Amino acid sequence: MSPAPVRILLSQTFNPWFNLATEDWIFREMDTRTRTLFLWRNANTVVIGRNQNPWSECNLKRMEEEQVFLARRTSGGGAVFHDLGNTCFTFLSSREGYDKATNVTILLDALKRLGVTADAAGRNDLVIHLPDGPRKISGSAYRETRERAFHHGTFLISTDLSRLSNYLTPHPKKLESKGHASVRARVMNITEHQPEVTHEALVQALMSAFQEHHGATAEPELLDQAFLERQPSLAETFERFSSWDWRFGNAPQFNHQMAEYLSWGFFHVHLDAENGHVSRAQVFSDSLHSEPVQELQDALVGTPHSRAGVARAVAGVKARHPALERELGEFEAWLMTQVEV
Secondary structure, eight states: OOOOOEEEEEEOOOOHHHHHHHHHHHHHHSOTTSEEEEEEOOSSEEEEOTTOOHHHHOOHHHHHHTTOEEEEOSSOSOOEEEOTTEEEEEEEEETTTOOHHHHHHHHHHHHHHTTOOOEEETTTEEEEEETTEEEEEEEEEEEEOSSEEEEEEEEESSOOGGGHHHHSSOOSSEEEESSOOOOOOOBOOGGGTOTTOOHHHHHHHHHHHHHHHHTOOOOOEEEOHHHHHTOHHHHHHHHHHHSHHHHTTTOOOEEEEEEEEETTEEEEEEEEEETTEEEEEEEEEOOSOHHHHHHHHHHHTTSBSSHHHHHHHHHHHHHHOGGGHHHHHHHHHHHHHHHOO
8 A cells, every 4th residue: 555645844934823823724725645744833822721811821921012922723632832943833633544643753853853862751742851850841632623733833943042031921810711721841941961863863753753654755845925826715714813802702701800090089890701701790989970980881791801892891881971081091001901902
């Protein structure tokens, strides 16, 4: 029996929404008889799992200030930070032909070609053993449907590890999420162990190990923005992955409590949110203006848990209470700093 054909795709863009959309597009439209390897990198990005809450996982304010992307993948797992020192891989195949152990063998073989000895650990990780214990250099996540499967993950080559805590730690605030929180592991860059390893060298090693293991060859296909524009269904997927609804609206249930002294009274706001929208609001205050306070509470329900949602809710109350425009503007500005996005 002749070996199954293989396909190798190399992304030429660092936009995480394009790369994750491309991965999903390949997954949905690929020929399942072909074993596919997709290799890519993202510019400064926090990628959260399918069931995670960006408000409880991320310092969204700092990410916005420092122009860090927020992206959501279709698989599970925890939040991770990507930069150009981080190489991403995806194995795609039919569900029948999917074998996680085979993929791990290819990954370990690629590392060995670069002089790096590593082992699989736990369910998802690759580690290098050091005298003070194992250090994680790679993590993975998985997705399966009735006919298709993928296994994707990252390699820490020379990523700025100091930035992990910058973006994966939310502001101190009373925010309780019902989603899945990330578990931080002891990590290290491969270059701390083998300084000569680069993204380009790892890509070559992964392609060679992949082809050799499956006994087939393929010319790497380069994917860029022009490629996106030639694929209508991929362009639609990109729009979805870059949308607020996908990145924030898919958040699990959570509640958010905020308190502040404003010029017209003390305010304690409690918001319950589901799918990124406020499902229940309570606004407690000792302000003498009780009617607009009640209206603010009512207006917040149904709005996105976002600055745009706050602005929309307060705008209607301002229109009915023009004499309190300054006070309501103060409330609006404060609440906007709390919801962050």
